[in-house]
Every structure is written in structure tokens, then in C-alpha cells.
Amino acid sequence: MKVTTIADALKCASKINQGRACSAAEMRATIKLLDTALKTARRTARTTKDALARSDSMVTRLMAKIGL
Numbered sequence: 001m002k003v004t005t006i007a008d009a010l011k012c013a014s015k016i017n018q019g020r021a022c023s024a025a026e027m028r029a030t031i032k033l034l035d036t037a038l039k040t041a042r043r044t045a046r047t048t049k050d051a052l053a054r055s056d057s058m059v060t061r062l063m064a065k066i067g068l
Contacts, residue, residue, distance in 0.1 A: 003029035006037055 003009050009030040012022045022030070 001026060003033060006033065009033045009037075 001008065001011070003012060003026055012026045012030040013034075015022050016027075
């Protein structure tokens with residue numbers, strides 16, 4: 001089985017949890033893929049948090065301009 005998607009990686013992880021064998025290549029690919037997914041999720045969360053802070057700041061400034 002070639003690991004190319006997160007679903008494939010989770011299948012390999014599930015096999016390992018069940019005590020079944022996964023090839024070394026599958027495990028390496030699984031680890032790399034899940035590591036990349038985790039980094040992407042963290043980056044996306046950070047970007048979203050920054051965008052929310054900017055939006056909040058913009059709303060605060062607009063409310064101050066109109067006197068609220």
C-alpha cells in the first residue's frame with residue numbers, strides 16, 4: 001500500500017494499533033505525512049488567529065471613529 005493521503009496514513013496507524021504489521025516504508029511515509037499535516041494545521045491555526053486579531057482591531061478602530 002502506498003501512503004499518499006492522510007486516510008492512508010491513518011490506516012497504517014490503525015494497523016499498528018491492532019498489532020498488525022506495516023512495512024517500514026509505509027511507517028516512514030505515514031510519519032512524514034502526519035508530520036506535514038500537523039505543521040500545516042498549526043500554521044493555519046496561527047494564520048487564522050492573526051486574521052481574527054486584525055479584524056478585531058479593525059472593528060475596534062471603526063467603532064472608536066463613530067464614537068461607540
